[in-house]
Amino acid sequence: MSSTTTFKVRPATLRDAKTIAELHNMTVREAYKALLGDTPIPTMPLDKRQAYWREAIEYSEPQVQVALDDDKIVGFVGFDRSRDKGTPPTMGEIWAIYVTPDYWAKGVGLALWDAAREGLQDEGCTHVSVWVPIANERAMRFHELAGFKREMSTAKTVPIGAAKIEEIRLKRALN
Template sequence: MDLRVREMTEADLDDVAEIRVRGWQFAYRGLMPQSYLDAMSPEADAAARRKRWADPRPGAVGLVAEREGRVIGFAAFGPTRDEDLAAGAHEVYALYVHPDGIGTGAGRALMDESLDRCRTAGVELVVLWVLIGNHRARRFYERAGFGPDGTSTAYDVDGVAVPEVRYARRLGGPPAGDTAPRGSMRT
């Protein structure tokens, strides 16, 4: 079964929304309020994606992984949203594979293509945010060369603080780490 990674198109938004919702419901069970996860809907997510598609973040890139013509994963990356990092740093905003496609290489292919594109663009530092309790994702990112940089925060999901940590990777240089002061918080 051939796996293909390509740029996301507007026609992919319904598939991407389905993957994100199912991905959250699978990966974040026990890490976020179940009522929040249960209330998520691919239709609402797709509607929000269409609005963002009409007014994209400058420099953002969306990719999809497809197998046999079916989109099974997606990634999005671009300039970091974190103000404490040097100009030019990039961020992996999202990387999700449908739960049925976990372990098929789709996530690795999406990460590799995202990092290759960043490297080609001259990006030296790539970061991402991961829930502290999401051990599967943390292992995945660590195998891809990322590591915690000492920056963490929490955000509110239906009145519950959900802690996350920033991971970083230097491209073409030594492993990332300590790219931000210890204890700094994401804004």
């Protein structure tokens, strides 16, 4: 695969739910290794994660798109209106964006972000937010390069199994 590879992004189908669930669990483990050290990284049982993504795909809550390298799913994004209390209906949210580690820094995330941005604009959203662990330098860098800005007053502690991590909301306009 060359650095000029482009990735096709399409709406997820119900048949994609298992692959999305597997990719989600694997990527969470990899991404959280650096954040949690020796603390065991909890992952949702595959059947529950698959049921979640199956329902999301079926009801478009959130909307789910997958990135493909040929016919292989290498990433996915879930997006919809913001779940945060008090946000206007024009505020969208990236609920999840994950890329298999073998494809990190190869343009998959950008292709998924472009698809989510277009989908949110089609829904009438003018702004978008995303929650990111502060210590996840890769995710923070990706979103900041995509134009997101940290909202410092939103930092919160989130339990991840026996550990706790700090998350912060990032936001940007969709224009």
